[in-house]
Amino acid sequence: MNAKPEAPSDTVIEFRGVDYRINDIPARPIVSNVSLTILRGETIVLLGRSGSGKTTLLKLINRMLVPSQGQVFVEGCATTESDPIQLRRGIGYVIQEAGLFPHFTIAENVGLVPSLEKWDSTRIAARVEELLQLVGLNPAEFSTRRPRELSGGQRQRVGVARALAADPPILLMDEPFGALDPVTRAELQREFSSLARRLKKTIVFVTHDIREALLLGQRIALLEAGHLVALGSPKDFLRLDHPEVRKFCACLDPSEGAYK
Amino acid sequence: MNPWTFFLTHRAEIFSATLDHVTLVLIAMAFAIAIAVPLGLFIVQHRHLRSVALGIASVFQTIPSLALFGFLIPIPFIGGIGRRTAIVALILYALLPILRNTYVGLTGIDPAILEAAEAMGMTNSQILLRVRFPLALSVILAGIRTATVITIGVATIAAAIGAGGLGTFIFRGVAMVNDSVILAGAIPAALLAIAADLLLGQLERRLKVV
Numbered sequence: 207m208n209a210k211p212e213a214p215s216d217t218v219i220e221f222r223g224v225d226y227r228i229n230d231i232p233a234r235p236i237v238s239n240v241s242l243t244i245l246r247g248e249t250i251v252l253l254g255r256s257g258s259g260k261t262t263l264l265k266l267i268n269r270m271l272v273p274s275q276g277q278v279f280v281e282g283c284a285t286t287e288s289d290p291i292q293l294r295r296g297i298g299y300v301i302q303e304a305g306l307f308p309h310f311t312i313a314e315n316v317g318l319v320p321s322l323e324k325w326d327s328t329r330i331a332a333r334v335e336e337l338l339q340l341v342g343l344n345p346a347e348f349s350t351r352r353p354r355e356l357s358g359g360q361r362q363r364v365g366v367a368r369a370l371a372a373d374p375p376i377l378l379m380d381e382p383f384g385a386l387d388p389v390t391r392a393e394l395q396r397e398f399s400s401l402a403r404r405l406k407k408t409i410v411f412v413t414h415d416i417r418e419a420l421l422l423g424q425r426i427a428l429l430e431a432g433h434l435v436a437l438g439s440p441k442d443f444l445r446l447d448h449p450e451v452r453k454f455c456a457c458l459d460p461s462e463g464a465y466k
Numbered sequence: 467m468n469p470w471t472f473f474l475t476h477r478a479e480i481f482s483a484t485l486d487h488v489t490l491v492l493i494a495m496a497f498a499i500a501i502a503v504p505l506g507l508f509i510v511q512h513r514h515l516r517s518v519a520l521g522i523a524s525v526f527q528t529i530p531s532l533a534l535f536g537f538l539i540p541i542p543f544i545g546g547i548g549r550r551t552a553i554v555a556l557i558l559y560a561l562l563p564i565l566r567n568t569y570v571g572l573t574g575i576d577p578a579i580l581e582a583a584e585a586m587g588m589t590n591s592q593i594l595l596r597v598r599f600p601l602a603l604s605v606i607l608a609g610i611r612t613a614t615v616i617t618i619g620v621a622t623i624a625a626a627i628g629a630g631g632l633g634t635f636i637f638r639g640v641a642m643v644n645d646s647v648i649l650a651g652a653i654p655a656a657l658l659a660i661a662a663d664l665l666l667g668q669l670e671r672r673l674k675v676v
Contacts, residue, residue, distance in 0.1 A: 301581060306582070
């Protein structure tokens with residue numbers, strides 16, 4: 207039930223011996239025996255190939271999924287013991303293609319969680335304006351538009367603003383920049399990395415892109431077929447001997463050398 | 467007598483039959499929508515009831531309309547001769563297209579949108595009413611449009627059990643072997659169907675998101 211007694215305030219999220227299997231079928235778990243401690247204020251990247259279990263791990267944090275075995279603790283409380291609605295309102299969530307509501311204006315999208323939390327409308331409006339500015343969108347220009355009138359990059363910015371709306375201490379991001387063109391992606395990655403430093407939130411970021419992992423992560427956790435196989439700061443990570451780590455690192459070299 | 471002369475000499479009678487017809491359709495559609503849309507919302511959250519509800523609604527559709535009117539006559543309270551029985555039959559007929567479209571519209575939503583809604587801590591009923599329903603509205607309306615056009619046609623048969631409407635002319639014309647009389651019922655019914663189709667089609671496009 208409780209976080210580790212020696213450092214209760216530094217651990218925000220903890221996976222303790224977590225298995226996840228679809229319909230609890232024993233054969234081939236999606237996630238197996240993952241134990242991982244995520245610290246307050248850090249940006250940790252879950253890196254891995256498609257199907258390695260990184261998105262599953264993310265969804266176990268806000269109880270979109272429940273472990274088949276083991277437990278996930280958020281702020282010291284097992285997710286299975288907490289109310290999923292309250293838990294999720296305290297955790298921002300950003301996904302690929304943003305998942306904005308097409309029938310809501312940008313302001314309504316961003317203000318959704320505050321409105322679910324029954325903030326009064328002037329407070330919501332002020333918060334929406336503040337957030338749009340934070341993600342680099344002019345509120346006067348964008349508030350009343352609908353998602354389909356925005357570019358992919360702009361929609362993704364709105365997705366980030368929406369996740370931050372109720373000022374959650376934790377932010378989960380599932381390949382948020384994956385569907386963008388490379389130029390826009392680089393732009394958003396740069397901006398987001400400086401934003402993340404200012405916000406001081408605990409960020410769990412899923413990606414299959416090693417460059418993105420190195421750029422944004424203070425720690426990188428590598429997953430292979432549902433197992434956590436490597437963990438370390440970007441500098442340490444590059445030096446690890448694990449074969450899967452080497453494969454990811456190998457993706458860095460040839461493209462950099464190609465035009466030399 | 468050519469159809470035009472018949473139409474002119476009987477215009478008051480045709481007009482009042484048209485009004486009866488429209489009333490019949492409007493009442494039936496109001497009930498059908500009031501039943502099928504909430505039922506559709508309900509079966510989205512209780513999936514095990516889906517095949518039962520859609521199955522029953524489909525059965526009504528397979529009964530030939532004239533037979534359905536006939537079957538209802540001996541049933542107490544809702545049966546008998548006249549408008550009430552006809553309206554019940556029309557409701558049963560209109561249920562399926564509305565129910566099916568409601569269900570399809572509510573379930574055919576981009577999974578990323580639903581995932582985001584869930585992850586943001588919306589409850590199931592908030593997701594249903596604030597996300598699924600508004601996004602499904604144009605599909606639901608398409609079902610209402612189909613049902614309305616069908617009902618306008620089927621309502622002509624209601625005259626067979628004494629419910630009035632434009633079918634009165636059609637049955638009378640058939641009995642008299644007089645095309646002009648048949649057309650006096652058939653043409654206004656066809657025009658009504660076209661008008662309803664256009665009007666609801668317009669509304670449907672307006673409600674369409676994305």
